[in-house]
Amino acid sequence: xxxxxxxEPAVTPPPRPEPVTLEFTGTGPEYFRIxxxxxxxxxxxxxxxxxxxxxxxxxxxxxxxxxxDAGFDYHGPPMAILRGRAVAVVLFGGYSLAGYWSPLAAxxxxxxxxxxxxxxxxxxxxxxxRNTSYRGLRFRFEGRAQGxxxxxxxxxxxxxxxxxxxxxxxHHQMRRYQHDNAGLGxxxxxxxxxxxxxxxxxxQAFVLVWVYLITAAVVLGIAGGLLSFWFGGPADPLERxxxxxxxxxxxxxxxxxxxxxVQSLVSARVQNVAWTHTMLDGxxxxxxxxxxxxxxxxxxxxxxxxxxxGLFRPFAQVRLARYFASTFTLVPAGPIEDIRAVPVEDIGxxxxxxxxxxxxxxxx
Amino acid sequence: MTxxxxxxxxxxxxxxxxxxxxxxxxxxxxxxxxxxxxEPIGAVVVSGPLGRTGRRLGLSDGTYCELAATAEVDRALAxxxxxxxxxxxxxxxxxGVIGAVVLLIVLFVALYRFGIPAxxxxxxxxxxxxxxxxxxxxxxxxxxxxxxxxxxxxxxxxETLARATANLALPRDSGAPALAVLxxxxxxxxxxxxxxxxxxxxxxxxxxxxxxxxxxxxAIIAHEAGHVHRRHGLRKLLQSSAIGxxxxxxxGDLNLVVALAPTALLTAKYSRDLEREADxxxxxxxxxxxxxxxxxADILERFDGTRAGxxxxxxxxxxxxxxxxxxxxxxxxxR
Numbered sequence: 001x002x003x004x005x006x007x008e009p010a011v012t013p014p015p016r017p018e019p020v021t022l023e024f025t026g027t028g029p030e031y032f033r034i035x036x037x038x039x040x041x042x043x044x045x046x047x048x049x050x051x052x053x054x055x056x057x058x059x060x061x062x063x064x065x066x067x068x069d070a071g072f073d074y075h076g077p078p079m080a081i082l083r084g085r086a087v088a089v090v091l092f093g094g095y096s097l098a099g100y101w102s103p104l105a106a107x108x109x110x111x112x113x114x115x116x117x118x119x120x121x122x123x124x125x126x127x128x129x130r131n132t133s134y135r136g137l138r139f140r141f142e143g144r145a146q147g148x149x150x151x152x153x154x155x156x157x158x159x160x161x162x163x164x165x166x167x168x169x170x171h172h173q174m175r176r177y178q179h180d181n182a183g184l185g186x187x188x189x190x191x192x193x194x195x196x197x198x199x200x201x202x203x204q205a206f207v208l209v210w211v212y213l214i215t216a217a218v219v220l221g222i223a224g225g226l227l228s229f230w231f232g233g234p235a236d237p238l239e240r241x242x243x244x245x246x247x248x249x250x251x252x253x254x255x256x257x258x259x260x261x262v263q264s265l266v267s268a269r270v271q272n273v274a275w276t277h278t279m280l281d282g283x284x285x286x287x288x289x290x291x292x293x294x295x296x297x298x299x300x301x302x303x304x305x306x307x308x309x310g311l312f313r314p315f316a317q318v319r320l321a322r323y324f325a326s327t328f329t330l331v332p333a334g335p336i337e338d339i340r341a342v343p344v345e346d347i348g349x350x351x352x353x354x355x356x357x358x359x360x361x362x363x364x
Numbered sequence: 365m366t367x368x369x370x371x372x373x374x375x376x377x378x379x380x381x382x383x384x385x386x387x388x389x390x391x392x393x394x395x396x397x398x399x400x401x402x403e404p405i406g407a408v409v410v411s412g413p414l415g416r417t418g419r420r421l422g423l424s425d426g427t428y429c430e431l432a433a434t435a436e437v438d439r440a441l442a443x444x445x446x447x448x449x450x451x452x453x454x455x456x457x458x459x460g461v462i463g464a465v466v467l468l469i470v471l472f473v474a475l476y477r478f479g480i481p482a483x484x485x486x487x488x489x490x491x492x493x494x495x496x497x498x499x500x501x502x503x504x505x506x507x508x509x510x511x512x513x514x515x516x517x518x519x520x521x522x523e524t525l526a527r528a529t530a531n532l533a534l535p536r537d538s539g540a541p542a543l544a545v546l547x548x549x550x551x552x553x554x555x556x557x558x559x560x561x562x563x564x565x566x567x568x569x570x571x572x573x574x575x576x577x578x579x580x581x582x583a584i585i586a587h588e589a590g591h592v593h594r595r596h597g598l599r600k601l602l603q604s605s606a607i608g609x610x611x612x613x614x615x616g617d618l619n620l621v622v623a624l625a626p627t628a629l630l631t632a633k634y635s636r637d638l639e640r641e642a643d644x645x646x647x648x649x650x651x652x653x654x655x656x657x658x659x660x661a662d663i664l665e666r667f668d669g670t671r672a673g674x675x676x677x678x679x680x681x682x683x684x685x686x687x688x689x690x691x692x693x694x695x696x697x698x699r
Contacts, residue, residue, distance in 0.1 A: 025415075025416060025417075026415050026416075027415070027416075030415040030416065031415070032461070033455040033456070033461050034414075034415075034455055036461055036464045036465055036468065037451060037454050037455050037460075037461070037464050039468060039614070040464045040467050040468045040471070041451070043468065043471045043472070043475070044467075044471065052451075056414075056451070059411075059414060060414055060415055063414060063415070063417040064415055064416075064417060070371075070380065071417060071430075073420070100495065100498075100499065101495065101498065102498065134378070135373055135378045135379075135380060136373030136374065136375040136378075136380075136427070136428065137375065137377075137378055185377075185378065252621055252625070255621055256619050256621050256622060259619060259621070260619065302618065302619065302622065305615070305618060306622065310614055310615055311465070313615070313616060313618075336378055337377065337378045337379035337380075338377075338378070338379075339377070339378040340376065340377050340378070341375060341376045341377065
């Protein structure tokens with residue numbers, strides 16, 4: 001077992017026992033430059049450049065995320081990402097084409113996809129962890145394929161058959177699989193969030209959905225009334241005239257804002273519960289996302305993106321990243337500098353292949 | 365030779381060390397507490413500039429130094445030949461970024477107006493007829509279940525029209541399937557006609573009774589034949605899929621409904637173009653069959669007269685068909 005040589009005087013800053021909050025130092029204009037070149041080159045190369053674009057994007061967000069005066073980093077090799085994407089295109093393209101051929105073909109294709117997805121997701125988690133680092137130490141993910149099948153296939157099926165009553169439990173198990181099998185250097189992440197936390201989050205979302213539906217019904221009723229007053233006579237919903245499109249637009253607006261609201265609520269609650277009950281060896285985390293702030297940011301982002309025909313998107317991503325970082329805190333049990341890397345010869349034992357032909361890097 | 369301060373990460377522990385990095389004379393040397401490394405420039409890997417993060421100097425043993433994000437560092441690296449790559453230089457130049465926006469707009473427009481339609485045309489032409497037939501069967505089953513009922517036309521009338529259709533001067537070598545005209549009654553569709561990629565053309569009873577003579581019915585059939593011969597069904601499907609994919613990719617993980625609106629708008633134009641193509645095809649076929657192309661305009665006019673108030677066509681950009689007025693005008697000009 002190789003240890004750090006004693007002759008090495010590590011001149012480090014004094015240990016920080018106080019909580020440290022993540023900081024995101026990137027700005028919208030800076031990222032816009034990277035984003036626009038990424039998009040343009042991707043279109044020019046008919047998608048081939050997308051792998052390099054992804055690396056650049058991940059590096060931008062990783063390196064500008066700083067914790068205790070040091071940034072993260074991303075090392076994904078572009079060629080591996082490209083190969084992974086090619087495989088994904090074949091898989092999903094095949095599935096879509098099968099749909100046009102016959103319902104039986106679609107079913108078979110779906111079966112193949114379902115059988116292969118958990119394994120792909122497991123590899124994807126491993127790839128992302130292994131290629132992300134903090135202060136030169138690589139993260140790792142040691143989840144086994146069996147666990148992936150349980151969490152990404154077995155549980156969703158169970159949830160589906162219980163009319164989604166097992167849904168929050170499924171989500172809880174998914175996060176547990178992701179957090180509990182992760183590590184940074186030699187330090188291990190552990191996950192001990194209560195299942196109730198997830199049920200509480202989804203219960204709140206359920207209430208919100210009902211409030212929304214009732215409000216929507218009222219608004220639509222008023223809108224319908226106003227329209228028939230305006231255009232005279234009862235509006236036949238099947239007549240595809242102007243009133244029809246106005247109703248469609250109103251429904252769309254209500255649906256979209258409701259969707260963003262529910263998404264923000266679930267997101268905020270689940271993230272808070274998941275991270276506040278995660279530890280890295282003795283170090284703790286605190287995540288304090290506010291549903292209202294998140295909803296406001298997401299909704300204004302959406303409106304701005306629509307208004308600018310998509311050009312606001314990089315600014316939107318930076319806004320979100322900045323908010324996420326500002327609410328994420330590490331409560332160290334001791335100096336972070338004490339975290340050590342996994343010794344070189346142990347890497348093979350953990351199952352990390354030295355050279356992969358392709359790594360799946362499917363967006364999770 | 366320039367010397368800059370840096371942080372040294374040895375990859376074995378989270379703590380960093382304050383070191384000095386000297387760049388110059390084809391070599392890079394790092395010196396600090398417990399660190400003495402000297403390497404040729406070719407052996408190190410330097411990350412390009414990225415926002416306001418410091419440059420990372422990766423040494424050959426896997427360790428790396430994080431340099432400050434200052435102009436001095438940039439100059440020193442540039443002088444040593446470790447310059448920013450083409451992409452990084454493009455990102456940093458304001459003219460480059462504006463140029464990228466313009467180029468992107470041009471590319472999107474080119475893809476939309478030429479690229480995607482051309483590609484869809486190519487692929488649709490190579491699709492085996494069996495696939496088209498399969499699709500058509502499924503759609504027809506759906507329509508028969510929900511929209512179409514038994515025709516009220518007597519057998520003789522159907523026979524007459526079928527024979528007249530067979531006499532239409534349709535192109536013989538386009539590889540298109542033979543037409544099969546079916547008559548159905550439909551309350552929901554009213555006076556209407558549609559074609560499926562397998563060659564099936566459905567004409568409703570209401571449309572037959574709306575027509576003043578058989579030639580007008582044939583004109584409609586000729587228009588629908590255009591959809592079949594030019595493979596509009598498949599082309600429309602491929603084009604809308606491509607647009608949907610492009611819009612979805614560009615907008616990212618945005619709301620699905622929000623992505624639908626621009627997709628619908630963009631594909632509506634494709635639909636209008638295909639309708640115009642079908643009208644042109646019909647005019648040609650009618651002329652070759654010794655029928656005045658104006659017959660199509662006649663029935664369109666009659667058709668327009670039956671609908672009161674605002675209709676979908678009048679809404680211009682959202683509509684899947686060009687305005688009836690425009691269609692009539694184009695047809696009358698063709699004589």
